[in-house]
Amino acid sequence: MKKLGALLRNPNLHRAAIALYVVCVVGVVGAYMGVSTLDVRHSVYFQGASVLQSGQPNAMRGVFMNAQTGEFLGQSEIKLTLLEASEGTPERRTAALGSGHARSGGLVHLQIEAPPDWPAGKHELLVEAQNAASGEFVVRREVELAHGLSREQSAWPARTPRAEPQKKAAPRRRKAGADGEASAPEEPPAIRVDVLPGDNELVRGLMNTIYIRTTDAKTQRPLPARVRFKEVKGIVQDTLPGELRTDRLGLARLQFVPVTDQVWKLEVEQIAARGAAPAEAPIKVEADVRLSTVAAQFSLQLKEHVAVPGTQIEGVVYSLFESGGYFVDLYEQQRWLDAAAFGLSPGSSGLRVAVPRQPGASGIYRVQVYQSFYNPANAWDVAYVAHARDTSTDALREAAAHVLGFIAEHTEGVDPYFVTVQGEQALIGATHAELSRWLEAFLLAIPRHFVQPPALINTQQQDRTSLELWKVEVKRGLKLLAILIFVIGMAVVLYFVLQGILRARAQSRLLREVDFELDGFDDADYAGREQAARLEQIAVALQGFIVLMSVALFGLGILMLLNYL
Known part of the structure; x- marks a missing residue:
């Protein structure tokens, strides 16, 4: 025990303990700060439907990005693979859906077709993104495969407002007559x-x-x-x-x-x-x-208003923006068929969007242009085109008749013009130029409907949620470790304080004994020395209390710092 006591009183041991304590405190605080500043480095953002139509084109748009800065990573390779559901199958089949190379803009546009011989239901979509500077990134997402697409053009599009609705002017009325009563409204013109x-x-x-x-x-x-x-x-x-x-x-x-x-x-x-x-x-x-x-920022003007499978829809996009780019989507009802992006030029820019070949296609397509990848706000425009088997006059007449019937069905009680035109068989005998012009006018009667492509994969949000949960668990453990280190530090300091008090009392006792032997003492000297000893004990205790409170405040400060991180 004497050797242990001598070892514990060794100044070198004290210095080593203090150094180890400081290293532990700095390590815990550093680890806590490091965990607090962790963030997702890379992410994949893909737009597309969560239900893939087998044997039909399905458009997708994606990007591999720096999750911390939001910068799109150009020169990236993105590959999509469909994995068959593993339930009830000994081995999972795979089907390559498509791949794309993101150029300097970082965007990839894909038109994929799901395998028609796979069973309908839940499957897994594997997205592999690779960049020379950032390495490989893999993400999986559950998707649904559907068969038997229904193309009934029955839904009338809901108008998407681009600004606050304007107040309509009240109908004009005649001035009040001599008797002070308001006269009847004006007769409508002929x-x-x-x-x-x-x-x-x-x-x-x-x-x-x-x-x-x-x-x-x-x-x-x-x-x-x-x-x-x-x-x-x-x-x-x-x-x-x-x-x-x-x-x-x-x-x-x-x-x-x-x-x-x-x-x-x-x-x-x-x-x-x-x-x-x-x-x-x-x-x-x-x-x-x-x-x-x-102030919609974009105006879309198409060259022709028919969509022939296997060809391209061409047009001009007028914009107030003089640089940057814009996105183009092709929809059939609510199905996203094709996606593209083009650069903006001052004044106007060209547009091309491919019309896919698909069995049983008919009806009305919607072409929409917009600027923002995340929130277009008012910066968008829409134009409709009609499906046609070719560009002949007869095909154009069939397309115009289909559009006319669709509009007449939904506007009969509101605008009887289309029902009247349909009943007069006005399209028979019309020239190609007349049909082209009328088709454009008919399509303008359909309400502008804009929809932002849905987000299919957003790993940034998912990864950040997972990372935050992990950080909460790790930081909770680091807090407990910091509290433990603080308690150990308090115990060590308390030990040092007690050792100092005992050492001071021993030295004081030795000094009094020496004084007694050399000078002797009387009652007055004894009382004075006792009082001095008590004052000394009080001073030592006060010093110990100050030391303990300083250490306690230091520990509380560290805990408060950790709570703010």
């Missing part, structure tokens, strides 16, 4: 004037295409007419034409660039249809047209 698209909404500062439509107000039949711009309120780039003539379907095409909202006063006069005798008393009325503008 010729009704409407504008397509039906929401009367234009993209501010960019090229827009509209159709002015004139019909008989009573019968709702198309009425050929001459439309003169009598008064124009609102700023436009260049100038509007002096007059337009609507054709035998009552339609006249107009392209212009509005800078502000438009209010037009039109003078509309009935004219004879092609091959018909002029009316004895042509109808002539005035009409007001109000068009609102929105």
Whole structure:
């Protein structure tokens, strides 16, 4: 025991213990700070449907990125593989769905086809991303395989607003009569004037295409007419034409660039249809047209409005942005068929999107353009195209008839014009140019519907959630370790304090004994020495208390620091 006591009183041991304690404290605090600052380094973000249609094209768009900075990693290879569900199968079959090379922009666009001979149900999608600087990244995601696609074009698209709805102007009324009572509203004019698209909404500062439509107000039949711009309120780039003539379907095409909202006063006069005798008393009325503008940043104008499988849809994208890029999606109803991206040029940029070959395809496609990969906000536009077997006049007539029937079915109680045109068999005998123009006008009657492609894989969010759970567990253990080190440190300090107190008391006792032997003592000296001894004990105890409190505050400070990290 004496050797152990001498060892514990060895100053070198004390210095080693203090150094070890400091190393432990610094190590725990450093480990805690290191765990707190950990973050996901790389992630894969893929857009696509969670239900893959077998034997049909399925579009996907993905990116391999730096999760900390959000930078897209260019020159990356991304490969998609479908793994068959392992339940009830001795070995898992695999099917390569596709692969792509991300260039400097970092994006990969894929059009994949799931194997038609695989059973419907849950399977696993394997995504492998590789970059020379960042290594390989692998992620798995459960997807569903479906058979028997239904193509019934029955749903009328819901309009997606791009801005706050404009307040509609109240109908004009006659001034109050002499008796002070308000007179009845004005009689509607004999010729009704409407504008397509039906929401009367234009993209501010960019090229827009509209159709002015004139019909008989009573019968709702198309009425050929001459439309003169009598008064124009609102700023436009260049100038509007002096007059337009609507054709035998009552339609006249107009392209212009509005800078502000438009209010037009039109003078509309009935004219004879092609091959018909002029009316004895042509109808002539005035009409007001109000068009609102929105800051949508994009305006999409297509070259043709038919989609022939195996070909490309071409168009022009007008934008207020002079640099950067934009995304293009092709939809059939709610199915995402193709994806692409193009760079922006000042003023306008070209667009091409592939129309896939798919069995049983028919109906209406939607082309949408937008800028943001995550949140397009108002920066988007939409155009519709009709499926056609080829570009012949007969195929164009079939496509126009299909679109006309679809619109008539959903607007019969709201806008009887399309039902009337359908009943008159107006498409029979029409020329290719007429059919192309009418098809564009019909498609403008369908509400603009925009949908952001759904996120199929977002490893950044998933990995960060998993990492946060792991960090909570590790930090909890480090906190317990810090508390343990603090308790051990308190015990060591307490030991040193007690050793110091015992050493001080022993030295004091030896000094008193020496004084007694040399000088002797009387009662007064004895009382003074006892009082001095008590004061000395109090001072030593106070010093020990100060040391203990200093260590305690140091430990609490470390714990508070860990809580803030």
